[in-house]
Amino acid sequence: LGPNGAGKTTTMKIIATLLKPTSGRVMVMGIDVASNPDSVRKIIGYVPQDLSADDELTGIENVVLQARLYGIPKDKAVRRARELLEMVGLGEAANRLVKSYSGGMRRRLELAMGLVNEPELLILDEPTLGLDVQSKLSLWEHIERLRKEKKVTILMTTHYMDEADRLSDRIAIIDRGKIVAEGSPQELKAKVGGDVIMIKISSDPLKVAEKLKMIDGVRGVDVIEGNIRIKVNVAETMLPEILKVLGSVDGKIESISITRPTLDQVFIEYTGRMFRDEEPGDFRRQMMIWRRKR
Incomplete structure (x- = not known):
């Protein structure tokens, strides 16, 4: 958790080997992301904040393309894509063009694309941003299933306190590039x-x-x-x-x-500002990205 400009997305991109750290060191499963990025990429999945699926391809074509980029043979990539689309509830929409998908369907497709290489660590950068309540709850259920059934470690950023409260085992609040508080939701609430x-x-x-x-x-x-x-x-x-x-x-x-106590109170205590006041700008930015893609 953290306000806009705190460094959340930058941190995620460094962990995902998309940015090199200017100082310090980041280890993922004991591997240095700067000196051995290829080894890190083999064990992580990354779902960015900005939607990455190609509108002019079908859902299954997007997932297969992602799998092929990981070097997965075509036959296995197709099987894996069908399995993942079924898992995220997109089996019946697999052969539809992505431009016909709703916002919730697009987010679930991004989740499937992030899982093609069966990662040990899945990185989600604000996965439910801009979704309606029903779509958000549906995605939460898929994330919980991943953690419980597939034993995937999930590292995510979010703007939604109820999301952090429900999904998180541990939370770190980051402000101006530094972690200012860390603990389980219950521990953080007790501190305030x-x-x-x-x-x-x-x-x-x-x-x-x-x-x-x-x-x-x-x-x-x-x-x-x-x-x-x-x-x-x-x-x-x-x-x-x-x-x-x-x-x-x-x-x-x-x-x-x-x-x-609520996580809203925790956030205000450690950053001096209200998180929910920052949502509209991010939502408008995401809508503009979607329009540009169309």
């Missing part, structure tokens, strides 16, 4: 404040708040419009002790709710 428990009680909330502040593990307690707000790392582990304190005071608990 953990869970918030909101309690409404019939007794004096200020007095109850003072008692709650004494609980070990409570990070903060305040009263907002008569509701008690408690900051904790993980709500489930703290609730028993909180309920014990509430049971010792006069008054009835009227409501309890738990709010969990």
Whole structure:
């Protein structure tokens, strides 16, 4: 994750051996991308942000062409192409010209093209950019299947927090060319404040708040419009002790709710800006690329 200009696509291109690093060193599966790019290319697949399929070819012709560029014999390339198109739900559209494909179909075709060489590492640069909700969910399912069934390691950039939250085992937030935060979605959320428990009680909330502040593990307690707000790392582990304190005071608990931190909050914390404000420009740029291709 990272704002525009942070270095996400540049990093992906270096890993994919499309750019040489000006400094530092990048290793993929123990292989240096600068000194041994051919060996790296054999074990990676790359799906760029900009669509690369030829509009005037059919879906299967595009995948076969990609396979042939990897040196795969023609008969095997055709079999592999049919298998991949079936896997991404394009079997029935294999012989249609790509210019007749929808945006979601094009993205799935790009995914199939990135898998022709059975890579150990698949690099996806904003794979769902500009897709409608249904197409995005469909592509998510294919990505999850790849990880679980094919055991492919996937490195991706995305503008969508829900996408990162659902698909990622680990997330790195990059800003101005540097990784400013790294961890699982849960770990990153915990770093920016953990869970918030909101309690409404019939007794004096200020007095109850003072008692709650004494609980070990409570990070903060305040009263907002008569509701008690408690900051904790993980709500489930703290609730028993909180309920014990509430049971010792006069008054009835009227409501309890738990709010969990979001990746949006994490992103703002580490970059000082909102990610979603940057989406429209990228979307317009992608639409212009599609129009130019047509």
